[in-house]
Amino acid sequence: MRAAVDVMGGDHAPTAILKGCWEAATQFLDPAGDSIILVGDQEIIRQGLESSGLPADRKALFKIVHTTEVIAMDDSPVEAIRSKPDSSIGVMCKLAAKGEADVVISAGNTGACVAAAQLRMRTLPGVSRPGIAVVVPTFHGPVVICDVGANIAPQPRHLQQYAIMAGAYAEAVCNIPNPRVGLLSIGEEDAKGTAIVKESRKLMRDEPLINFIGNVEGRDLFKGNVDVVVCDGFVGNIILKFTEGMAEGLFQTIVSEIQDSDPELLEQLGPVMKKLHMKHDWREYGGAPLLGVAGYCLICHGRSDNRAIKNAIRVGKQLHQSGINAKIVESVKKSIPSEQ
Amino acid sequence: MRAAVDVMGGDHAPTAILKGCWEAATQFLDPAGDSIILVGDQEIIRQGLESSGLPADRKALFKIVHTTEVIAMDDSPVEAIRSKPDSSIGVMCKLAAKGEADVVISAGNTGACVAAAQLRMRTLPGVSRPGIAVVVPTFHGPVVICDVGANIAPQPRHLQQYAIMAGAYAEAVCNIPNPRVGLLSIGEEDAKGTAIVKESRKLMRDEPLINFIGNVEGRDLFKGNVDVVVCDGFVGNIILKFTEGMAEGLFQTIVSEIQDSDPELLEQLGPVMKKLHMKHDWREYGGAPLLGVAGYCLICHGRSDNRAIKNAIRVGKQLHQSGINAKIVESVKKSIPSEQ
Numbered sequence: 001m002r003a004a005v006d007v008m009g010g011d012h013a014p015t016a017i018l019k020g021c022w023e024a025a026t027q028f029l030d031p032a033g034d035s036i037i038l039v040g041d042q043e044i045i046r047q048g049l050e051s052s053g054l055p056a057d058r059k060a061l062f063k064i065v066h067t068t069e070v071i072a073m074d075d076s077p078v079e080a081i082r083s084k085p086d087s088s089i090g091v092m093c094k095l096a097a098k099g100e101a102d103v104v105i106s107a108g109n110t111g112a113c114v115a116a117a118q119l120r121m122r123t124l125p126g127v128s129r130p131g132i133a134v135v136v137p138t139f140h141g142p143v144v145i146c147d148v149g150a151n152i153a154p155q156p157r158h159l160q161q162y163a164i165m166a167g168a169y170a171e172a173v174c175n176i177p178n179p180r181v182g183l184l185s186i187g188e189e190d191a192k193g194t195a196i197v198k199e200s201r202k203l204m205r206d207e208p209l210i211n212f213i214g215n216v217e218g219r220d221l222f223k224g225n226v227d228v229v230v231c232d233g234f235v236g237n238i239i240l241k242f243t244e245g246m247a248e249g250l251f252q253t254i255v256s257e258i259q260d261s262d263p264e265l266l267e268q269l270g271p272v273m274k275k276l277h278m279k280h281d282w283r284e285y286g287g288a289p290l291l292g293v294a295g296y297c298l299i300c301h302g303r304s305d306n307r308a309i310k311n312a313i314r315v316g317k318q319l320h321q322s323g324i325n326a327k328i329v330e331s332v333k334k335s336i337p338s339e340q
Numbered sequence: 341m342r343a344a345v346d347v348m349g350g351d352h353a354p355t356a357i358l359k360g361c362w363e364a365a366t367q368f369l370d371p372a373g374d375s376i377i378l379v380g381d382q383e384i385i386r387q388g389l390e391s392s393g394l395p396a397d398r399k400a401l402f403k404i405v406h407t408t409e410v411i412a413m414d415d416s417p418v419e420a421i422r423s424k425p426d427s428s429i430g431v432m433c434k435l436a437a438k439g440e441a442d443v444v445i446s447a448g449n450t451g452a453c454v455a456a457a458q459l460r461m462r463t464l465p466g467v468s469r470p471g472i473a474v475v476v477p478t479f480h481g482p483v484v485i486c487d488v489g490a491n492i493a494p495q496p497r498h499l500q501q502y503a504i505m506a507g508a509y510a511e512a513v514c515n516i517p518n519p520r521v522g523l524l525s526i527g528e529e530d531a532k533g534t535a536i537v538k539e540s541r542k543l544m545r546d547e548p549l550i551n552f553i554g555n556v557e558g559r560d561l562f563k564g565n566v567d568v569v570v571c572d573g574f575v576g577n578i579i580l581k582f583t584e585g586m587a588e589g590l591f592q593t594i595v596s597e598i599q600d601s602d603p604e605l606l607e608q609l610g611p612v613m614k615k616l617h618m619k620h621d622w623r624e625y626g627g628a629p630l631l632g633v634a635g636y637c638l639i640c641h642g643r644s645d646n647r648a649i650k651n652a653i654r655v656g657k658q659l660h661q662s663g664i665n666a667k668i669v670e671s672v673k674k675s676i677p678s679e680q
Contacts, residue, residue, distance in 0.1 A: 076531065139593045149526060152534055186489060186577040191416065194492055194574055218582030222589030234534055235575055237526040239582060242558030246583065249562030250590055253479045254616060261612050269609070272601050276594060 001033065001320040003313055004101035007040030008070045008088040009108020010304050014040060017107065018048040020309025025058045028314060035061050036313070037101055039088045042066035067091045073302060077111030081119060089113055093120035096295040103316035105287055107300035107309065114150045117290050117297045124325055126332035129154065130292035131162045131233070132299060133169050134240060135285045140224025144170045144179070148236035150290060156200040159183070159230050163210045164331045165291040166228045172322035173315065179227035182216030184235060189215070196232070204230070209331050251277065286311030289319060292328070296320055341373065341660040343653055344441035347380030348410045348428040349448020350644050354380060357447065358388040360649025365398045368654060375401050376653070377441055379428045382406035407431045413642060417451030421459060429453055433460035436635040443656035445627055447640035447649065454490045457630050457637045464665055466672035469494065470632035471502040471573070472639060473509050474580060475625045480564025484510045484519070488576035490630060496540040499523070499570050503550045504671045505631040506568045512662035513655065519567035522556030524575060529555070536572070544570070549671050591617065626651030629659060632668070636660055 005021055007014045021036055029036070038045045045064050052059070069084040081090055089108055093116040095101040104121075106113050114130065123130055131147030131154075146166035151158055163181045170179040183201055185193035190201065192215060204212045216226050218239075231239075251273070258266045286308060287298030296319045298312045345361055347354045361376055369376070378385045385404050392399070409424040421430055429448055433456040435441040444461075446453050454470065463470055471487030471494075486506035491498055503521045510519040523541055525533035530541065532555060544552045556566050558579075571579075591613070598606045626648060627638030636659045638652045 074529065139589045139596070152526065184578060186492065186574060186581075189414065218578045218580065219585030219588075221582065222585035231578075234526060235578060238524060238558045238571075238575060238579065240558065241526075242561065242579060242582065243586065245559030245562035246586055247590065248559075249479045250587065253619075254594070256479070257616050258609075258612050261615075262608070265605075265608055265612070268602070268605055269598075272598050272605070275601075276597050279593075279597075 001103060001317045002035050002037065002101050003103040003105055003316050004037040004039055004065070004092040004095045005309070005313070006088045006092050006104070006106035006108050007038050007045055008067070009106045010300065011302050012305055013107065014044050014048065016304065016306045017309050018045070018052070019306035021062070021313070022052045022054055023306055023310040024313040025054060025061050027310070028317070029061055031057055031061060034317065035063065037063045037065055037095060039065045039092045039095070040067055065091060065095065071109050071112045073109050075109055075112060077109060077115040080109065080112050081115045089116050090120065093117050093297075096121050096297070101295070102320045103296040103298065105298045105300065105309070105312050105316055107302060107304035110149060110299055113297065113299050114290060117293045121293045121295045121297065123292050124294050124329050124332070126329060127161055127165075127292040129158045129161070130290050131158070131165065132288050133166045133291050134288040135174060136221065136243060137279055137285075138222050138224070140222070142174045142176075143221050143226065144174065144228045145236055145239065146228070146230060146291065147233040148240045148288065149233045152232060152234040152237075154196070154232050156196060156203050159196075159200040159232070160203045160207060160335065161292065161332060163204055163207070163212070163228065163230045164335060165328050166230065167210050168324045168327050168331065169289060169291060170228050172324045173318055176227045178211050180213045180225070181210045181228040181230060182213050182220060182226040184218070184229050184231035185215040186217065187215065188217070203336065207336050209335055286313070286315040289315070294325070296325070341443060341657045342375050342377065342441050343443040343445055343656050344377040344379050344405070344432040344435045345649070345653070346428045346432050346444070346446035346448055347378050347385055348407070349446045350640065351642050352645055353447065354384050354388065356644065356646045357649050358385070358392070359646035361402070361653070362392045362394055363646055363650040364653040365394060365401050367650070368657070369401055371397055371401060374657065375403065377403045377405050377435060379405045379432045379435070380407055405431060405435065411449050411452045413449050415449055415452065417449060417455040420449065420452050421455045429456050430460065433457050436461050436637070441635070442660045443636040443638065445638045445640065445649070445652050445656055447642060447644035450489060450639055450642075453637065453639050454630060457633045461633045461635045461637065463632050464634050464669050464672070466669060467501055467505075467632040469498045469501070470630045471498070471505065472628050473506045473631050474628040475514060476561065476583060477619055477625075478562050478564070480562070482514045483561050483566065484514065484568045485576055485579065486568070486570060486631065487573040488580045488628065489573045492572060492574040492577075494536070494572050496536060496543050499536075499540040499572070500543045500547060500675065501632065501672060503544055503547070503552065503568065503570045504675060505668050506570065507550050508664045508667050508671065509629060509631060510568050512664045513658055516567045518551050520553045520565070521550045521568040521570060522553050522560060522566040524558070524569050524571035525555040526557065527555065528557070543676065547676050549675055626653070626655040629655070634665070636665070
């Protein structure tokens, strides 16, 4: 696998990004087939590589592609891609488009990543719009949610394709055979939901390529009765950030409550809470794939640290080896055409 | 306060509903000014009242209005209201419309409650569409979310009015002076969100009657920087059920993790977890008000037990005493008219 990594994007770039790359090189990259293209300021990257402490055979895994521009976290995505042609994000996607990288990884501006991937890498044959999928850990196992922000006003055809693509992802990366796919709505009945939900439901219900279980509600995500949840990017993004805030808030509440009633208990609980926090930590799951683009694009959290970047590289390798893009193209070709 | 309670609605009706009423009568209802109209099958209610063990002066708080029809949880709301004219929900709302009840309370079919309240009680002067508000407990205090399911495709004017109404509710019932109001979206910037969110933002930004702080994201709910979150009923309902499922799932995970590592610790933790669970339990907050109807309508969770019903009666009394409907009418009259 040849991965291009955006060294300049993210709250902790470039230091944490580079550190994550060095860790991947030490822990699981294989000099026989893997390499990483570090995209960004060559001076920073060279200095980082020199002081990385990596042995020569690991250093040899890295190539450098120099870029002079950086897209800021608050830049307007499409505008930034057009006005900053030599940005690390833009160049990374061009490398993928030219076939020089199999996977692109960035913790930078999410909108710009989506825009650059769509513009430069293009969508897979038959795919109308890419969607971002995330894995949410639950008591009953991982649940994949798609889309969480690439497409805030999707058409039914897009949601049908998200079901196909996220299903393939759940199977390939989360090892869930024949994943159960649900459409997020406000009630199980056919009549519940917005016009788009109702139309999408029809399209998904008739689609033999997915194991469609019907509408699901917010609480079903935690009940172990659904593996893939399809929704529009507006709802998905809100839920994603809500989950993050709620998990942090709940841990904070628990710690504070125990602190008040029995401070000694808090010390005893320390290791368990740490373990739990790890399990529920997005950093463990690396980046979120932008499904449907020609190549593999992993979008990482803006707050990504070295561990998150290392894990994103691991997921990138897994995606590349799974060859799910070929399966997606095949499925989309066979899928029921939308009437629209 | 004269409250009409739907004895027939909810998963645990009629027993738990009646039990909640008896508790309210014992704990906080005042024979000098309070009374409860029990709406439903008179035989069941009479038997319940007889075996309630309440003293005569408390029994005197209750009147009975007999109804012969029940709207099921899965009945189609508007259809059920029209085809079952003698349903407990419909009759309850008629009592309010005739001025015979100040507050109506039901744990039955939410859609039917909304439809009946809109059709029979009508909206307050100037209010375009009612919205359901819920209180979500967070580490930093309560946050009010409106709407959570009455209006799944709102216009900007509706969201502007939800901001005004939910703000008045936060002030009157949660004791939050000058509550900070945020519009739920997928980023803080003006340019982020759906077309409806962008239009609503403009309307809310210019509205001097609310303390508008701009767009908020899912995670802001748990950070203590917003008191009232305005959103469409589709997103709001999904989030509400998501919160419920996630809180339960997280508690389950924590308990199971501690059980695995140190079962003795679990016993020690018991009381703290119980306290925490109470704090995060929707039953403590009673029903959710349908803001904007002429009268006070509290919609309770389908799974409501006696405690939830008792607390809903308490909130009903608080709402009636606060006189927030008069304030809402006043504010809506003064608010910026929508261009639509």
